[in-house]
Each structure stands twice: as structure tokens, then as C-alpha cells.
Amino acid sequence: MATPRNRSSAGTMDRPVLRSAFQRAVAEYWDNERDPVNLRLGDVDGLYHHHYGIGDYDPAVLGASGSKRDQAIIAEMHRLETAQAELLLDHFGRVGSGDPLLDAGSGRGGTSFMANERFGCEVNGVSISSSQVEFANAQARERGVADKVRFHFLNMLDTGFADSSHQVIWTNETTMYVDLHDLYAEFGRLLRGGGRYACITGCYNDVIGGRSKSVSQIDQHYTCNIHPRSEYFRALAANDFVPINVIDLTADTIPYWELRAKSPVATGIEEPFLNAYREGSFHYLLIAADYAG
């Protein structure tokens, strides 16, 4: 089992987990987050996601009324979010059951549990939100996989795991919280040669200009800093990652946002997402890259 070296749950004196005012603000946001859009969806089957959905929704869910309608919409949104995570797992490349995997920005653990179920592997999840780490470890115990799926209060930019300790690392909508060059330097250290990095992210379209108003509203809403599309490929190349797949999921995620806008758990961020995607200032992207270092 890959375990972090020399780390207490709060980091070390010289290398604390939270290192800047920005990181402390991000941790505070996620420590306090209890939004029904995430908790009620997670309650459907015990997989608590912190990412969006892909694929068409079944319009029949809008036909019911009252609480039946609410529950049908919530179950459908959850199905689309789980489909998103399944697609990400499809891009992990060759994985043996003895290969350790790393979920960087693991939230309440949804994608980690799916990865463990699919591949039978040990999974490490890291997050700078101690409440999310606690929640996810409680889920691991409840699901009977605590010996295989472990969540750590650690900074993905400096995890403390050993060099070449992981076969696959993924980020499911978490890279907008970190500097990509620092991130991929750490991932290069952690991955074995021939290891795989898989990512789903939202990025702004710097081919046609700067950060749009809608993208800025999304940043503000989540206390994040969405990167330009080009930055991903520059930072990957600079750290010896070679992309094998890049998929524009923008058209595939729009139905999720349309359904979410009609749902009882809409948060107000639906319009900025729909505007940004429709005007072309923002993309929902999957990137899979092999580590060639």
C-alpha cells in the first residue's frame, strides 16, 4: 500500500497541508459545503459525487408531479454524474488489481469507490478539506472497503507519497484549484513510467479571448481559478506527459445543466454554465495522458 511519508493528519510544521490564504479559503468552502445538489444526489445510491453529468436525460422525468417529479429528476442527474465518472475510468489505460491509484481532489469519494469497484485496486484519495476526508473515510467503512480505499488530508501539490508509487492519477474537476505546472510536476514524481493521468475539467477558451463574464461568475461561485485550455497542454508537455486522448465533452454536458436548471436542487450557477458553454467561451474537456518521464 502506498502511504504518505512523515505526515500527520495536519501535515508537518515546515510543510503544512494548507499553505496560502487561497488554499485556506478553498478548504473552508468545501469544509462547509452541505448542498442538497450533492447530498440528495448521493443519497440515491451512496455514491457522493462532486462533478457534473454527461449524456442525454430522459425527458419523462419532467412529466411527473410533486415530490415524485423531484425525486425522478434527482435520480436522473445522479445517473448522468455517474456516467461522467464511468467515462473517466474508461481512460485509465491498462490497470492491474495490484496497481495503486490516486484520486487528486477526492471530494466525498464517489469516483474513488467506482474505481475500486471496477479495477479492484487500492485507491488513495487526497483533499485539503478535512470534513470531506472524514466523510469519505466514513463512506469507505460503510461500504466495507476501508482496507482498500483511503482518504488523506493532504495537498495534491505535495502529497508525501513515495516516488513512482502510483499507476494512475486522476483529477475529476479539481485542477481549477491549483497551479498546473506544480501539479503535473508532483504527478510526474508519483507516477511510474508508463503510468496514466486522466482528467475531466472545465477550461476557458483562450483561442477566442480571455476569461468571459460567465467564467468569472463560475470562479467566484466556487472560489476557484479556471485555467485557459492551452495551459493544460503546456503544463503537461513541460512535465513529460504525452496526451493520448482529448475529448470535448461540452455538447455532452449541456443536457445535464438544462435538467439541473429545472431541478429542485438548482443552485443559481446553472445559467453561467449554460451561457459559457453556448457562447463558446468555456469547454468541458477530458484529457488522458501517458507519463513518459
Ligand code: GPP
Ligand atoms: C465540483 O462539483 C465543482 C467544482 C470543483 C467547480 C469547478 C468545476 C468546473 C468544471 C469549472 P460540485 O458537485 O461540488 O458542484 P455543485 O455543488 O455545483 O454541484
Ligand code: MG
Ligand atoms: Mg454537484
